[in-house]
Amino acid sequence: MIIRNILLVILVSSPFCLFGQNIDLVSSEEIIRKSERLKELYVKSISEEDKDEYRLLFFNEFPNTFKEFHKLYGYGVAAGDFSYDSLSFPRPLYRDSYDHISTFFDLDSVLE
Numbered sequence: 001m002i003i004r005n006i007l008l009v010i011l012v013s014s015p016f017c018l019f020g021q022n023i024d025l026v027s028s029e030e031i032i033r034k035s036e037r038l039k040e041l042y043v044k045s046i047s048e049e050d051k052d053e054y055r056l057l058f059f060n061e062f063p064n065t066f067k068e069f070h071k072l073y074g075y076g077v078a079a080g081d082f083s084y085d086s087l088s089f090p091r092p093l094y095r096d097s098y099d100h101i102s103t104f105f106d107l108d109s110v111l112e
Contacts (some may be wrong), residue, residue, distance in 0.1 A: 031071050035092035038072070039060055042100055059107050079098075084086040 007112045038061055044054040063069040093100060 031068075032092060034061065034063075034068075035072055037092060038100065039096065042096070042103060045103060055103070055107055058100075058103065073100070077082055 010030040017048045038058065040056050041061055045051055045058050049052055062070055070091070072091055073096075075089070075094055
């Protein structure tokens with residue numbers, strides 16, 4: 001019975017150990033590229049003639065997960081993230097967060 005319970009615990013917890021919780025799938029280089037792309041699309045979405053096209057591209061480029069969002073717009077260390085690049089400092093888009101998030105929430109007219 002005890003062995004069965006131990007095997008059950010190992011079996012249930014192994015997907016978390018093997019597939020993921022501590023694996024960082026978004027590299028620093030990807031974050032830098034994505035932040036530059038978001039900045040570019042934001043500027044174009046407020047200044048170009050084809051604003052709606054750039055606003056849609058901005059929407060599609062916006063982070064899909066909270067972890068990615070934090071790495072782009074956050075400040076400080078993410079919970080459980082103690083890698084070298086997670087030291088306490090503003091992320092690449094920290095200072096642009098208000099404008100970007102406001103634009104993101106105003107996209108409903110473009111997406112309809």
